[in-house]
Amino acid sequence: MQQPIDAEAACEQLHESKGSSLERMLRILDLFTQQHPIWTVDGMSAALGYTRSSAYRYVRELTDANLLFQSEAGRYSLGARIITWDRQLRVSDPLVRAARSLEKMFPQWEGEQVWLVCRLFKDQVVCIHQTGSLADRVSYSRGSPRPLFMGATSKVILANMSSRQQSQLFLENPQEVATSNLGATWEQFRRSLQRLRRQGYVLSSGEVDVEVFGLAAPIFDSDSKVVGSISCVRPSSQRNSEHDEIQGQQMLTLADNLSQLMAALAYRPERLD
Incomplete structure (x- = not known):
């Protein structure tokens, strides 16, 4: 019996085919600016046109890598690793x-x-x-x-x-x-x-x-x-x-x-x- 089509998964697969997963994940970091330093996952998803599942997955991976930091419930800012990288550039x-x-x-x-x-x-x-x-x-x-x-x-x-x-x-x-x-x-x-x-x-x-x-x-x-x-x-x-x-x-x-x-x-x- 044919399995029902998961519309969100199909949409996510289509988006992935238009750019590498890494490239799409890094676009999230570009959202953080002086004018908009704090983002919710839903806000990121809407701004980039990502499915909610993709946005949550990317945010989880970026947070695990210390590139994002959950400053308060459901809200994220840039993480500690970026600060240490900036210092590394300054001294090297x-x-x-x-x-x-x-x-x-x-x-x-x-x-x-x-x-x-x-x-x-x-x-x-x-x-x-x-x-x-x-x-x-x-x-x-x-x-x-x-x-x-x-x-x-x-x-x-x-x-x-x-x-x-x-x-x-x-x-x-x-x-x-x-x-x-x-x-x-x-x-x-x-x-x-x-x-x-x-x-x-x-x-x-x-x-x-x-x-x-x-x-x-x-x-x-x-x-x-x-x-x-x-x-x-x-x-x-x-x-x-x-x-x-x-x-x-x-x-x-x-x-x-x-x-x-x-x-x-x-x-x-x-x-x-």
Whole structure:
């Protein structure tokens, strides 16, 4: 006799076929943001379109792995393992260590300023180190992803990617490209990035945060592959365009020092402090 079809199980099997179980489980972690740090299982299920049984199973596995924590009955927050991983990155990432070591060498230009060191993770730029006195006027701090096509911090990375990477990003992100001020066509986009690459540093004003401008330079690994950037963000009212070139060259020198020290630390894993 034919067994009755379990509709929820069939739906779950269909969802699993559209993406690996691990990938679907990790999407739950992406739900936890500064604006929404606490979730119920039903809320996760509704937000991601998962069946309740799938959501409960994923949450149970993430909780067992200390990636989620049940802060109160039926409500979850990020777990202890993520905190320990963040500390591990702070003390072991060669770029973070290099930035901390060279902080005293950062130029101290007139007025307020905040320094951002960012890494490229696949096609996402994330701030991994921040220091300075302008933090309340900058929306991106450590751990925050930055738009890849907006702002000096990201554009200097984009300009130093390979032509193949740039072409792929251009095709996959038409809306972001349209608002990037880099050109509407591939030829315009390519030429804009070539110009920025030849200049070395990138300056932008008000693209990510209003009333501030940023000056950024690229950071490269030992294989001359761009891996991140260092940028200085200051109030637009304090910009003197006559100093742009001099300060841009200072940024390039600082970025080169960071690149060299990062490469050295990658082969020397012991801590500096």
